[in-house]
Amino acid sequence: MHKQNLIWKIKLEDLILISTLNDFIFCPYSIYLHNVYAETDEDIYHAVPQTKGQAAHKGIDGKTSSTKKSDLLSLPVSSEELGVMGKIDIYRLTERWLIERKYQLKQIFRGQIYQLWAQYFCLCEMGYEVERISFYEISTNRMIPVDIPNNHNKSELYDLIRQFRQFNPNEAITVNPNKCAHCIYCSLCDKTQSDNVYT
Numbered sequence: 266m267h268k269q270n271l272i273w274k275i276k277l278e279d280l281i282l283i284s285t286l287n288d289f290i291f292c293p294y295s296i297y298l299h300n301v302y303a304e305t306d307e308d309i310y311h312a313v314p315q316t317k318g319q320a321a322h323k324g325i326d327g328k329t330s331s332t333k334k335s336d337l338l339s340l341p342v343s344s345e346e347l348g349v350m351g352k353i354d355i356y357r358l359t360e361r362w363l364i365e366r367k368y369q370l371k372q373i374f375r376g377q378i379y380q381l382w383a384q385y386f387c388l389c390e391m392g393y394e395v396e397r398i399s400f401y402e403i404s405t406n407r408m409i410p411v412d413i414p415n416n417h418n419k420s421e422l423y424d425l426i427r428q429f430r431q432f433n434p435n436e437a438i439t440v441n442p443n444k445c446a447h448c449i450y451c452s453l454c455d456k457t458q459s460d461n462v463y464t
């Protein structure tokens with residue numbers, strides 16, 4: 266893919282939230298449902314795992330998780346080239362180290378890697394030098410290093426973002442009952458009759 270074809274001129278309100286990339290991979294229709302129900306009470310659809318994940322980020326959003334002056338916490342980032350925006354958890358200035366905290370990481374999903382890559386590219390575009398990227402698992406106090414993305418990885422991320430932009434919620438999707446069973450939008454979703462495990 267030629268780079269020129271990949272650069273979008275996007276208005277701020279059209280930027281994709283980095284945090285939704287993983288949700289899109291889980292099920293593209295969940296993004297549509299999220300947008301439909303975004304204005305409703307969060308308690309309606311948020312279940313235990315997500316709530317725990319949100320709690321893991323409270324310290325960051327409240328800027329209480331680090332006392333080091335060289336740590337940038339909850340830093341808003343964006344990339345015009347990728348057309349994404351979001352917040353990073355921690356950027357350690359002296360070590361040029363980007364860290365994304367998760368409450369629990371029994372396995373790292375591709376979508377979570379995409380999120381970290383997107384944060385990395387945002388920081389680079391904003392002029393920060395990044396030499397290391399990692400997940401930090403809070404429940405085990407474990408740092409999990411991730412390779413710095415290369416050009417091939419960047420093209421892979423572009424492809425995902427292109428699919429995200431082109432997704433039509435009226436198109437048929439492949440419904441995976443196992444995913445629906447763990448989907449916070451299950452009770453609101455018209456694509457399945459099943460209930461999730463949280464009800």
Ligand code: SF4
Pocket residue numbers: 291292293294295298440441444445446448449450451452454455456457
């Ligand atoms: S319930 Fe199933 S089909 Fe509906 S959004 Fe969730 S994962 Fe997708």
